[in-house]
Amino acid sequence: MAEKKPTGEMDDIENDLANLARLAAAESNEDTRLLLARLVRKYRQQRPELAARLDQSLKASQTRSAGNSVLRRGAPVVEPNEAPLPVDGDSRLALIRVFDDREGLAPPILPGSVHDAIGAIIRERQERERLAARGISPTRSAILVGPPGVGKTLSARWIASALGKPLWVLDLTAVMSSLLGKTGNNLRAALDHAKKHAAVLLLDEIDAIAKRRSDESDIGELKRLVTVMLQEVDQWPDSGLLLAATNHPELVDPALWRRFDLVLKFDAPDAAAISVAINRFLGDDRKIFESWINVLAAGLQGQSLSDVERSINALRRGHALQTAPIEKLISSAIGQRQEALSKIERLNLAIELAKTGQHTHMQISQMTGVARDTIRKHAGPSPRKGRGLK
Incomplete structure (x- = not known):
């Protein structure tokens, strides 16, 4: 049988x-x-x-x-978490900071296109042999572009975590030096160290070391750094992964863009992403604030995910310490955003507040600036009593 x-x-x-x-x-x-x-x-x-x-x-x-272990280019490999980090010769500060998330990290909240692109980077690394059999190299470098707080650094940490490696981040405070030629030496030392150890390296705020060479306000030393970066990105081995991030793409030298294998554009989070983030950041308090999640999502529109996290953490602290009734805590969390909301966003917030049944239309109108007749038209009659958001 x-x-x-x-x-x-x-x-x-x-x-x-x-x-x-x-x-x-x-x-x-x-x-x-x-x-x-x-x-x-x-x-x-x-x-x-x-x-x-x-x-x-x-x-x-x-x-x-x-x-x-041996790299394809003949350099010995040492696992990044075991390798002594290079330091500045004068300050003795480490040129590289380490984020070790190999024990686990929540995936970043990202738009679908960026999420798929990051997933592709990870899969290419995990199936390098399959690509090599066809004479194809995995993505060697990528630049992450977008406003602050949208998940660029967290995405870099997620990539490293998924690959079973720590993330190395170039520390600009240690690399930059007032001594002529010293910054370039520090930069090369950090990059050479990352290549030698097949690391996942993030050059955060790359616009600080790779500004447009037409910028007359910068001294020659900084312009030479651009040349160093152009050479390094071109020659980066596929055994490691070079990531860069910038909040100011207009400052980055145009020649550098062409050197990166991939450009990932991070936009401000939309309503769906804000809602997902709120649910995640509420953690164990989600049940307590469940009826308010849509109100929070409407009121926090336009914020970065890091700002949303700060607002939700402040809300949770206030509730844990019982500093105010829950309605006032919600009002405080979203009140600072009122003037920044568009007309449509204000209306959405008013509708969500009306759905809770906790406030009269007059109270909602005072809070959002939306006319009571408009609220009534979209949300139905006002409750007779409201606890108030004062």
């Missing part, structure tokens, strides 16, 4: 272990460690014992990697 073929969860485990064995047999050390890290996260909840054993193997492989 033929042996019954395993199905479901066991089938999934068998496939994962077969892929792991294939990478190990091919001596693809880096890809083996990446897959191990992914499997540890995958099975941590459902199969904790298996995840623990895989994690032990991962840590053992990382310890051995400094002496055994």
Whole structure:
């Protein structure tokens, strides 16, 4: 009698272990460690014992990697979390800051197009061998563009976490020096170190070191930094990943844009993203504020996700300490945004407030500036009593 073929969860485990064995047999050390890290996260909840054993193997492989791994270009690889960071010769400050989110990180709240592009970057790294078999290299570099607080740095951390690596971030306060030539030396030291260790490196606020060379207000030293950056992006090895971020794309030298494999544009969050963010940021207090979520989403329109998080955290603190009734806490959370809302956004806020049944149309009109007749037209009759948002 033929042996019954395993199905479901066991089938999934068998496939994962077969892929792991294939990478190990091919001596693809880096890809083996990446897959191990992914499997540890995958099975941590459902199969904790298996995840623990895989994690032990991962840590053992990382310890051995400094002496055994080799980049395609011939440079020895040391796992980024184990490598001593380069420092400025005078201040002794580390030129690189580290975010290590390998234990887990909530995925960023992103527009669909950006989310898909980031997913593609991660998948290319996870399936490098498949691309290499066709003579294709994965994305080596990407620049993240958008206003503050829309998730650029968090996205970089998410990419590194998904790849089982820490994120290295160039620390401009340590790199920049008043001494002629020192900034360029620091920059090269940090970039060379990241390449050597196949790191995921983020150049945050890249406009500070890669300004337009036509900007006459900058000294020659800063203009030379642009040349350094052009060379580095061009020559970045596909063993690592170079990310850059800017809030001011108009300041970045035009020649640099063409060097990056990918440009990701982050827009201000829309209503759907704001609502998702509020639900996430409320955490364990979601049930308490459940009836107010639509009001908060309407009132916080136009804010960045980081601003939304600050507002929700202040709301939760106020409720925990019982500093005011919940209606006043809501009013405080959205009150500062009133003048910035458009006419349509004010109307949406008024409608959501009316739906709660907690306030009269007069109170809502005083708060939002929307006429009572308009509120009545869209939301129906006013309740007889309202607790008030004073």
